[in-house]
Amino acid sequence: MPFRTPGWDEGTCRQVFAVLIDSTHRKWFLGTAIVGSLALAVYLLWAARTPGGLTGGSFLGLWYGVLGSALMVYAGMLSALRKVPRWTWLGARKTWLRGHIWLGLLSCVFLLCHSGFHLGGPLEFSLWIIYLLVLVTGIYGLFMQWLMPRMITVRVPCEAPYEQIPHICLVMRQKADDLVDAICGPHDPGAAQPENTMGAVQFATSGKLQLREFYERDVRPFLDPRVPREAPLLNPLIAESRFSKVRALPDLVDARDSIGELARLCEERRSLAIQTRLYFWLHSWLLVHIPLSVALLVLGVAHVVTALFY
Amino acid sequence: MPSEFRDPKNLANWIELDYFRRPSPLRRWRRWIIWGSLVLPLLVVVAAFAFPGASTLFQAGPVSDAHSMFNEDCQRCHTESFQTVRRFLPWNESVRAVSDQACQQCHEGARHSARQVSEPSCSSCHREHRGRTELVAVRDSHCTSCHANLEPHRQGGAPSQVENVTSFPSGHPEFGLWRRQESDPGQLHFNHKAHLAAGGLLTPTGQKRVLQCVDCHVPDSAGRYIQPIKYENHCASCHPLSVQIVGEVKGDPRVEQAVSAFNKIPAPHREPALVRAVLRDRLLEFVRTQPLKLQGDNPQTLDRSVPRSRPLEMATPAQWKWTLGQLNDMERLLFPHVQLEVNERVLFQNAAGCRFCHVEKSRQAGTEAEGLSDLPRYAQTNIRARWFEHSRFSHQSHQMLNCTECHSARESSLTREVLLPRAETCAQCHNSRVKAAYDCNTCHDYHDRGARHELHKLNTIEGFLHKAKH
Numbered sequence: 001m002p003f004r005t006p007g008w009d010e011g012t013c014r015q016v017f018a019v020l021i022d023s024t025h026r027k028w029f030l031g032t033a034i035v036g037s038l039a040l041a042v043y044l045l046w047a048a049r050t051p052g053g054l055t056g057g058s059f060l061g062l063w064y065g066v067l068g069s070a071l072m073v074y075a076g077m078l079s080a081l082r083k084v085p086r087w088t089w090l091g092a093r094k095t096w097l098r099g100h101i102w103l104g105l106l107s108c109v110f111l112l113c114h115s116g117f118h119l120g121g122p123l124e125f126s127l128w129i130i131y132l133l134v135l136v137t138g139i140y141g142l143f144m145q146w147l148m149p150r151m152i153t154v155r156v157p158c159e160a161p162y163e164q165i166p167h168i169c170l171v172m173r174q175k176a177d178d179l180v181d182a183i184c185g186p187h188d189p190g191a192a193q194p195e196n197t198m199g200a201v202q203f204a205t206s207g208k209l210q211l212r213e214f215y216e217r218d219v220r221p222f223l224d225p226r227v228p229r230e231a232p233l234l235n236p237l238i239a240e241s242r243f244s245k246v247r248a249l250p251d252l253v254d255a256r257d258s259i260g261e262l263a264r265l266c267e268e269r270r271s272l273a274i275q276t277r278l279y280f281w282l283h284s285w286l287l288v289h290i291p292l293s294v295a296l297l298v299l300g301v302a303h304v305v306t307a308l309f310y
Numbered sequence: 311m312p313s314e315f316r317d318p319k320n321l322a323n324w325i326e327l328d329y330f331r332r333p334s335p336l337r338r339w340r341r342w343i344i345w346g347s348l349v350l351p352l353l354v355v356v357a358a359f360a361f362p363g364a365s366t367l368f369q370a371g372p373v374s375d376a377h378s379m380f381n382e383d384c385q386r387c388h389t390e391s392f393q394t395v396r397r398f399l400p401w402n403e404s405v406r407a408v409s410d411q412a413c414q415q416c417h418e419g420a421r422h423s424a425r426q427v428s429e430p431s432c433s434s435c436h437r438e439h440r441g442r443t444e445l446v447a448v449r450d451s452h453c454t455s456c457h458a459n460l461e462p463h464r465q466g467g468a469p470s471q472v473e474n475v476t477s478f479p480s481g482h483p484e485f486g487l488w489r490r491q492e493s494d495p496g497q498l499h500f501n502h503k504a505h506l507a508a509g510g511l512l513t514p515t516g517q518k519r520v521l522q523c524v525d526c527h528v529p530d531s532a533g534r535y536i537q538p539i540k541y542e543n544h545c546a547s548c549h550p551l552s553v554q555i556v557g558e559v560k561g562d563p564r565v566e567q568a569v570s571a572f573n574k575i576p577a578p579h580r581e582p583a584l585v586r587a588v589l590r591d592r593l594l595e596f597v598r599t600q601p602l603k604l605q606g607d608n609p610q611t612l613d614r615s616v617p618r619s620r621p622l623e624m625a626t627p628a629q630w631k632w633t634l635g636q637l638n639d640m641e642r643l644l645f646p647h648v649q650l651e652v653n654e655r656v657l658f659q660n661a662a663g664c665r666f667c668h669v670e671k672s673r674q675a676g677t678e679a680e681g682l683s684d685l686p687r688y689a690q691t692n693i694r695a696r697w698f699e700h701s702r703f704s705h706q707s708h709q710m711l712n713c714t715e716c717h718s719a720r721e722s723s724l725t726r727e728v729l730l731p732r733a734e735t736c737a738q739c740h741n742s743r744v745k746a747a748y749d750c751n752t753c754h755d756y757h758d759r760g761a762r763h764e765l766h767k768l769n770t771i772e773g774f775l776h777k778a779k780h
Contacts (some may be wrong), residue, residue, distance in 0.1 A: 057392075163330070168324055299351050
């Protein structure tokens, strides 16, 4: 059965967005909708009364440009707010985040009116493209911010600090080394390589050798901080199958508890691998959203300077 | 399921307690990318400012083709400052960075109306940096801002013959000539219906010919308007102004040939006095080149006889010889005079003469001394070269239509009938449903081309290019 997030079973996007834009966003949503509609109505009425329509340099066009830019700057200040966590007088971060979302969207209305619904020249066209990407990545990020924490909660029961995952892997690997050494003795790299028939027979009849070989080939690389994508133990069914075989080896009956602990270490590593992947999807959009926002502000300043100069 | 190995009580064994002091790879990457996204656009902008050729990056759109030579020379048109502060104030439509003077360096920008209360600036209607179409095709709202209610925008109020216009076709009045119930001022008898008879017309050669509109109404080289009708090009082949040597000519083939040649050349299509002069000259020339001749001694066989002259009575050879001597000179005077009189009667008095088409006003007065007192005077034809003078039209653009779809010529038999279309005829295609162009400047020019004035023309090529560069 494929993975389903809570609330997804009912299965509609509408429900997802109903959760994304919950009751705490209602005022922001209504405020944005009302202000946006009013701004659009005023613009359209004014444009209808102005021969040839309004331009960005007209009275209303300029003011809309200023307001749209101010809203963009406000939205961009969310990142700056992190640098001054002590400035609590600026308001709750949650409020800023909602303002970031809704006022950022509202800026779209003002900027569209400012441009007169034209793409403009190369600079303005670039600004539009970047602005659109910022909006899209922002909406995508908003969705991810809702979805991923729920997925992590469901799929990663033993969540760890993301930055510590490599360290935890190393610790787990050390623990696994100790467990296997305790069962099989110190590791001898040559012993696990049967070079002749006698060696092969010896390997086939020795559970400890097979455990060591299984550990060195599959388990230890899997516990490495950088787990390969094709690692078989990433698949829980394969992992369970392999460990069942090892547990069934005749001379490892006494070591079943240790082998079970080894299996749990692998399971936890698998869980951390999932967390790493989900964490990447949770935050990677910021690698696009923030730089584009910065570029948008820089080019926006260039647009203002050149437009006001001419 | 919590981790079996990472006991919160034993956290120090599992995590590095100072890990948050060290930057994570993700954050490090993000920082680099953010700085890159800050520096890269800055470099692009600085480079664009540094390279003059890249200034087009900052333009709101490419300039039209006509202005492409100034594309890198913003100051050529943007002669005024942006006046940022004033632009933030309401009702700032008069604030323009491009002055009218900048446009009028090259464009005359003829005025719209002398009675206009205020003249809008060039750039308020002609929006540059939006391509040629937008530059030339001024939107209707520019026109209707005044013409929807003309009275406050015109000195002395709205004239009675101009009605307010809001759009076409619904908000457009009937064309002026129909509102004023004008008739064709042409002073010429012409029957379109007869000329366009389906059975055709009998030509002087005896054959029938079915005429089409374009046989007479030929568009100009631009395909816009119809060239004036010219008698020589369009009428003469069927309506020649024939003149003839009247009388019987026998015997001498040389004289017969001369008479035939004379008859083939019609009278000129000019004013009567000139026709008379030309005819007299031709007849005198004829007499000079074809002197009177008698055949043998028979006084009854004249080569040329004077029309309606009585037959000569028999005379003795001596008398005849004497008479011949006297007649030589008299014939030179009498023959042209009589011939001229007959031909003038045909041309100026007969219904099939000039009066067939032209309207006779009166006879010449006060010119008896010049011998013109009996000549008729015809009214100027007064055929209008342009009808809708405040609009423009292209016949070429409408060439897919039969002429009679718009001009009801097949039903018109009187000159005074106006054969131009009404607004409703145009509105059949020029409307929002069919989508043939129906904006103001499809038919109307804002600038009064009749009020052209000379440009300053002070530019030399070198000076002009120098200005364009700097």
